[in-house]
Amino acid sequence: MTEKETLTYYLIKRLRAIRKERNISQEQLSELAGVESRYINKLENGKLNPTLNTLEKIMLALDISYRELFELSSHETDIESLLVALAELSPSQRKVAINAFIELLSLEK
Known part of the structure; x- marks a missing residue:
């Protein structure tokens, strides 16, 4: 994905x-x-x-x-921090993080 x-x-x-x-x-x-x-x-x-x-x-x-x-409600600072950290990753590191996120979403189904 x-x-x-x-x-x-x-x-x-x-x-x-x-x-x-x-x-x-x-x-x-x-x-x-x-x-x-x-x-x-x-x-x-x-x-x-x-x-x-x-x-x-x-x-x-x-x-x-x-x-x-x-x-983005009561957890907004955590999410914003996560998004900032994600943006600071190299493209290959970002891809690994996004793939991990996708895997977590698929487990939720």
Whole structure:
């Protein structure tokens, strides 16, 4: 999985979790966001990648900020420190760290 695919996987998983936490169906979300329900279904099943424009529509429909999307709440300093440390790694070290993260995500399934 590439870095882009990893980010897309994370975003989709996070959006689905927020939608479910708020007891919003895919159909309701599609109406709120102004996109087709098939789009939400394909998005959540990993068959589509959201554009930034569509991502923003979905975030507005769910009434969430980027901070919430990336789960930067009480753990924000830990996450920010981790992201800074990740950015300071060499490309090969970063790839190893990202692959480890991907492995952890796959264990969560």
